[in-house]
Amino acid sequence: MFKDKKTGFSVPLFRGPFQNNGASPWFARVALGTPAQPLKMCFDTGSDFNWVTSSLCGSDTCHHYGGEQFNLNASRTFEWLSQQSQAVSFGPWGTMEAETGQDVVRLQPLSSGAEIELMTDLYLAQSYDGRHFAELDWDGGIGLPSLSTSSTKSTTEQVASFHFFEDLIQQGKVDPHSPFVGFLTDTSEQLGRLEFGLLNQVYRDSREYLFLPWQEYQANYLWTTPLLSLSMGGKHLLDANDGFFFALDSGSSQFKGDENLMNSLLSLAMNKATLSIQIGTTDTGMPGEITVDATLYDVLIEAGQDKGQVISQFEPMEGADDIALVGSIIMDHLYTLYQYKAEWVDQVWTLKPLGMWIFNKPDGPKIITSRQRNRASLFDT
Numbered sequence: 083m084f085k086d087k088k089t090g091f092s093v094p095l096f097r098g099p100f101q102n103n104g105a106s107p108w109f110a111r112v113a114l115g116t117p118a119q120p121l122k123m124c125f126d127t128g129s130d131f132n133w134v135t136s137s138l139c140g141s142d143t144c145h146h147y148g149g150e151q152f153n154l155n156a157s158r159t160f161e162w163l164s165q166q167s168q169a170v171s172f173g174p175w176g177t178m179e180a181e182t183g184q185d186v187v188r189l190q191p192l193s194s195g196a197e198i199e200l201m202t203d204l205y206l207a208q209s210y211d212g213r214h215f216a217e218l219d220w221d222g223g224i225g226l227p228s229l230s231t232s233s234t235k236s237t238t239e240q241v242a243s244f245h246f247f248e249d250l251i252q253q254g255k256v257d258p259h260s261p262f263v264g265f266l267t268d269t270s271e272q273l274g275r276l277e278f279g280l281l282n283q284v285y286r287d288s289r290e291y292l293f294l295p296w297q298e299y300q301a302n303y304l305w306t307t308p309l310l311s312l313s314m315g316g317k318h319l320l321d322a323n324d325g326f327f328f329a330l331d332s333g334s335s336q337f338k339g340d341e342n343l344m345n346s347l348l349s350l351a352m353n354k355a356t357l358s359i360q361i362g363t364t365d366t367g368m369p370g371e372i373t374v375d376a377t378l379y380d381v382l383i384e385a386g387q388d389k390g391q392v393i394s395q396f397e398p399m400e401g402a403d404d405i406a407l408v409g410s411i412i413m414d415h416l417y418t419l420y421q422y423k424a425e426w427v428d429q430v431w432t433l434k435p436l437g438m439w440i441f442n443k444p445d446g447p448k449i450i451t452s453r454q455r456n457r458a459s460l461f462d463t
Contacts, residue, residue, distance in 0.1 A: 089260040090279020091191040091198060094160070097272040098122075098219030099145065101387035102417075103175075103287050104397050106335050108267055109220040112274060113188035115157030115449045122148045122220040126333030127420060128407070130303035131205060131244045134222030135363075138181060138208035145211070147385065148221040152185075153447045154206060160185045163203060163242050169419065170205055174399055175214040180205035182242045187224070188229045193276060203242040215287055217386040218450050221331060226420065227303035228296055228435035228448040236371055250278060251424060251431045258431050261422035265332055267414050285417055285451075286461045289454045290442035292309060292362040292370040294434040299405060305420060305438055307361055309406060310369050312343075315355025319346055327405045328361050330418060330438055334409030336395030337379065343406060344398040351379060351394040372440075378411055378447065415449055423458065 098107045105124075112123040116282065121134065135144050135151040144151065154160045154171055163182040170178045175421035189198040202224070213418045247263060250256045256279035266280060267274030285291070309326040312319050320326050320343070329339075338344065347357065354376040362370035376394075383391050395411050419439040424431050439458060442450045 083147060088282075090256040090262075090277065091193065092275045092277040092280055093189050093276035094192055095265075095267060095274060095276055096122075097267070097274070098147070099268065100158050100335065100381060100383060101219065101386040102383045102388040102391075102393055103214040103386065104334055104338055105218055105220075105335050106333055107213070107219050107442075108274060108410060110189070112173050112224075113190075114152050114158040115154070115156075118188055119152055120151050121152060124210075124220045124223040124333050125226055126223040126331070127226045127228075127305050127329040128225055128329070128333040128409070129225035130227035131170070131242075132222070132224045132246065133180065133201070133205035133207060134210035136206040136208065138206055140209070143209040143211055144207055144215075146215050146218040146221070148219055152206070152222070154183060154185070157185055163363070166427045167208065171320070172214075173208075173401070176210065176212050178205070179209040181206050182207060184242075195201070197248075200246070200249055200253065200255070202246060202249070203244060203295060205242070213387060225303075225350060226269045226332070228305045228357075229302050230433070247278070247422070248433050251433070258424040260425075261424045261433060262419055264417065264419045265413060265419050267410070269414050272316045278451065280418075281461060284416060284444070285458070287457050288440030288441050289457065290448070291299045291458050292364075292440050292450055292452065292453060293437055293458070294328070294362045294440065295437040296457045297327070299329070302407075304329045304331070304407070305330060305435065306405065307437065309359065309361060311360035312358070312406065314347060314350040314357045315353060317355075319343065325404055329405060329407040330361065330440070331409045332408050332418075334407060335411055336397050337406060337408045337411070338397040338399050339405040339407050341398040341400060344396045348394060348398075351376065353394060354380075365456055366453065370410075372448070372449050372453050374412065376448065378415065378449075381411060412449065415443060415446045417443060419460075420447055438447065
């Protein structure tokens, strides 16, 4: 299942219980600080910052299913950036209060290679609450955005910089000529892998793939592409003139986004209708198409408040206008690759998003229903 070309490294992913909070159940086991503290961290293409539940939290807050926190006082490599508390928005989940520091993140590659070490800036959670956080399978997240940003601080304090993948390239951990981040998961085995700078050669000759060119959305850190058409159960809901975007978010599970669209999809899902989305183009110039039936979007909730129920995974989000975003309920059945372009500017490597590649798994459901004449061009480089 997992064969690759050695130009980077990969780390294992583990699956927690599927909960009805919209977050992916997948995480990596990451060591943070010195001596190393083991934590469950999500590598999140729907986020532009890094954060961790920390020992700044009181006993009455920061309750989450993952259950662990980073004890910054126990790490001799921890350094403060700012002890000024700030609000970090998690959208409909609410707000996390956090301070800012940095410490060493350690990743153990699947190969027998040396441990990967990287000094990383982090938001250190000191409070959050609510059901969404309570049902979170992980202890924190590392952002893998399309575009990176810095956090806002007062002029007297250092600004946190969240550039995890760029830093891997800058420090020689990933070849700048292979600026890829790939996800491949297996729900039956409860295992997967996260690949940095690797191309999975199983998919070299596949014709069941799509390239989704990146186009900027208002939340410009998201991996978004134009949504060309969307229908469900034969009912046409959107076309290209509506100006909608489609996004793949490794930190999410369900479909979420525009309130009117998601409410329409929830209504149609009651009839177990099949969802059809046109995104990207084939090498014959025709629109690419993916289809999602009820066996994929109706999901058994394995833990949390809704445990034991089968619930359609469409979530309206206030303020998420003109976008349909989805995570693990689709990505679990695809090989997903995020591609950047690395440029050498002022003696450092900088990254710009090119787009996303998605491939049907050889033994999985045929989510991508359009076919290509030729293999994916990224395997020719």
